[in-house]
Amino acid sequence: MSSDIGLIGLGTMGSALALNIAEKGFGIAVYNRTAEVTRDFHSEAGELASRVTPTETLEDFVAALAKPRAIILMVPAGEIVDAQIAALRPLLGPDDLIIDAGNANFHDTNRRMREATGPFLGIGVSGGEEGARHGPSIMGGGDRAHWDRVAHILEAISAKYEGTPCATWMGEEGAGHFVKAVHNGIEYADMQMIAEVYGVLRDGMGYDAPAVGTVFDRWNDGALKSYLIEISGMVAGTTDPATGGPLLDVIVDAAGQKGTGRWTVIEAQHLAAPVPAIEAAVVARNLSSRRETRAQGEAVFGAAPTPMPPGTLDEDTLEQALICGKILCYAQGFTMIAAASEAFGWALPLPEIARVWREGCIIRSEMLNDMADALTDDPARNLMFAPYFADHLKAGHTALRQVVAQAALHGIAAPALASGLAYFDAMRTARGTANMIQGQRDYFGLHGFARLDDDSTDQHGPWAD
Ligand SMILES: NC(=O)C1=CN([C@@H]2O[C@H](COP(=O)(O)OP(=O)(O)OC[C@H]3O[C@@H](n4cnc5c(N)ncnc54)[C@H](OP(=O)(O)O)[C@@H]3O)[C@@H](O)[C@H]2O)C=CC1
Ligand SMILES: O=C(CO)[C@H](O)[C@H](O)COP(=O)(O)O
Numbered sequence: 001m002s003s004d005i006g007l008i009g010l011g012t013m014g015s016a017l018a019l020n021i022a023e024k025g026f027g028i029a030v031y032n033r034t035a036e037v038t039r040d041f042h043s044e045a046g047e048l049a050s051r052v053t054p055t056e057t058l059e060d061f062v063a064a065l066a067k068p069r070a071i072i073l074m075v076p077a078g079e080i081v082d083a084q085i086a087a088l089r090p091l092l093g094p095d096d097l098i099i100d101a102g103n104a105n106f107h108d109t110n111r112r113m114r115e116a117t118g119p120f121l122g123i124g125v126s127g128g129e130e131g132a133r134h135g136p137s138i139m140g141g142g143d144r145a146h147w148d149r150v151a152h153i154l155e156a157i158s159a160k161y162e163g164t165p166c167a168t169w170m171g172e173e174g175a176g177h178f179v180k181a182v183h184n185g186i187e188y189a190d191m192q193m194i195a196e197v198y199g200v201l202r203d204g205m206g207y208d209a210p211a212v213g214t215v216f217d218r219w220n221d222g223a224l225k226s227y228l229i230e231i232s233g234m235v236a237g238t239t240d241p242a243t244g245g246p247l248l249d250v251i252v253d254a255a256g257q258k259g260t261g262r263w264t265v266i267e268a269q270h271l272a273a274p275v276p277a278i279e280a281a282v283v284a285r286n287l288s289s290r291r292e293t294r295a296q297g298e299a300v301f302g303a304a305p306t307p308m309p310p311g312t313l314d315e316d317t318l319e320q321a322l323i324c325g326k327i328l329c330y331a332q333g334f335t336m337i338a339a340a341s342e343a344f345g346w347a348l349p350l351p352e353i354a355r356v357w358r359e360g361c362i363i364r365s366e367m368l369n370d371m372a373d374a375l376t377d378d379p380a381r382n383l384m385f386a387p388y389f390a391d392h393l394k395a396g397h398t399a400l401r402q403v404v405a406q407a408a409l410h411g412i413a414a415p416a417l418a419s420g421l422a423y424f425d426a427m428r429t430a431r432g433t434a435n436m437i438q439g440q441r442d443y444f445g446l447h448g449f450a451r452l453d454d455d456s457t458d459q460h461g462p463w464a465d
Pocket of ligand 1: 008009010011012013014032033034037074075076077080084101102103104125126127128129258
C-alpha cells in the first residue's frame with residue numbers, strides 16, 4: 001500500500017519525526033543518503049516498522065508514496081536542501097509537495113518558493129529529538145492550500161497544549177522559517193540569561209554545580225517554570241561518570257551555534273527592530289569560542305570574577321531579575337516579529353505564535369500562556385506594557401538592576417541581563433539622549449534635525465552658516 005507521506009534524512013530529527021508520524025497511524029516512506037542508516041532505522045522501529053517503508057533509491061522512495069505526494073526534507077540547511085530538491089523534482093508530478101522542515105534561512109525559503117516548479121512549504125520544527133519524537137512545535141510557511149493538504153498529519157504529530165495542537169500556518173513564503181529563527185533567537189537569549197545567573201551563583205556566590213541545580217529546580221516551580229530552566233537544573237545536577245564530580249565543571253565553556261541566532265540578529269538589523277538581548281546572546285556565544293584570547297586576557301588583567309561578600313545578593317533577587325530579563329527578551333522577539341509582519345506583508349499571527357510555543361518547543365514555558373493572553377488582548381502592544389508583565393517588571397526591575405550592578409562590580413559578565421535592563425530603561429525614558437546625536441549629525445554632515453517646537457526635519461544649528 002502507498003505511504004501517506006515521505007521523509008528524507010534519517011538523522012537526529014528526521015528519524016524521530018518519522019517514528020512520530022508512524023506512531024500517529026500514518027504510513028511513511030523513508031530515504032536516507034546512507035542506505036545503512038535506513039536499514040538500521042527500519043530494523044529498530046519495533047512495532048512501528050509495519051508502517052514504515054524503507055527505500056534505498058529516490059526512485060523507489062517516490063514510487064512508494066500516495067499521489068499527490070508529500071515529502072518532508074530533514075537535512076542540514078543550505079546547499080544540501082537545494083541539491084536534494086534538484087534531485088527530487090524531476091521524479092515528481094506537478095502537484096507533489098516538498099516540505100523543508102530543517103532550520104532554513106527564510107530568505108532561502110523565499111527563493112525556493114519563487115523558483116519552485118511544484119508545491120513547496122517551509123516549516124520550522126522545534127523541540128529537539130524528544131520533541132520530534134513525541135510532539136514538536138511546528139511553524140508553517142508557504143501557500144495556505146499546500147499547508148492544508150498536510151495539516152492533519154502535522155497537527156497529529158505536534159505537541160498539544162491542553163488538547164490544542166501546537167502546529168500553525170504562520171503565513172506566506174518563508175514566514176514559518178522566519179518565526180522559527182526568531183524562536184531560536186529568543187532561545188539564545190533565554191539560555192544566555194540562565195547561564196549568566198549561573199555565573200553569578202558560581203563565581204559571585206560560591207555555589208557548586210549541584211547547589212545551582214537545586215536553585216533552578218526550585219525556580220521551576222514558580223514564574224520561571226520552563227523547559228530551559230528544567231534542563232538547566234538537570235544539567236547542573238548531573239554527575240560526570242568519568243570523574244565523579246559535576247559534569248558541568250568539565251564541559252568546555254565555548255558555545256556552539258548553527259546560525260539561526262545570527263540570522264535573527266542580522267534580520268533584526270535590516271528591520272531596525274531592537275533585539276539587544278538576542279544580540280548580546282549571539283555576541284556572548286561568539287566571544288565564548290575565543291578561549292585562547294580570554295585566557296590571554298586573564299593573564300594580562302587578572303581573573304575577572306571576584307567573590308561577592310555574603311549577603312550581597314540572594315536567590316530571590318536573582319529569580320526576580322531572571323523573570324524580568326526573560327520578559328524583556330520575549331518582548332523584543334515579539335516586536336521583531338511584528339516589524340517583519342508589516343515589512344513583508346505577512347500578517348503574522350502573534351497570539352497564535354505564542355500559543356504554538358506553549359508546548360513542544362525548546363522555549364516552552366508557563367509564561368508563554370500569559371503572553372498568548374496579552375497578545376490576544378492587543379497584538380500591537382509591546383509585551384512589556386501588558387498589565388501582567390508590566391506588574392512583573394515594576395516589582396522586579398530593582399532586582400534586575402541589583403544583579404546587573406553587582407555582577408559588574410564583581411567582574412562577572414552578564415551582557416544579556418544588562419542589555420535587557422538598558423532596553424527597559426530606554427523604553428521608559430520619554431526624553432532620551434538622541435538629541436545629542438542629531439546635533440552631532442547636523443554639525444558634521446548638515447543632516448538636519450527636528451525641533452521640539454517645530455517637527456519639520458530640515459532644521460539646522462547655527463553652525464550651518
Ligand atoms: N537537532 C536539533 O535539535 C534540531 C535540528 N533542526 C534542523 O533539522 C535539520 C536536520 O538536523 P539533524 O537531524 O539534527 O541533523 P543530523 O546531522 O542528525 O542529520 C542530518 C541528516 O541529513 C542527511 N544529510 C547530510 N548531508 C547530506 C547530503 N549532502 N545529502 C543528503 N543528505 C544529507 C544525513 O544523512 P547521512 O546519514 O547520510 O549522513 C542525515 O540523515 C537541520 O536543518 C537542523 O538545523 C531543527 C530543530 C532541532
Ligand atoms: O533549532 C533548534 C532548537 O530549537 C536546534 O537545536 C538548533 O541547532 C539550536 O541552535 P544552535 O545549534 O545554534 O544552538
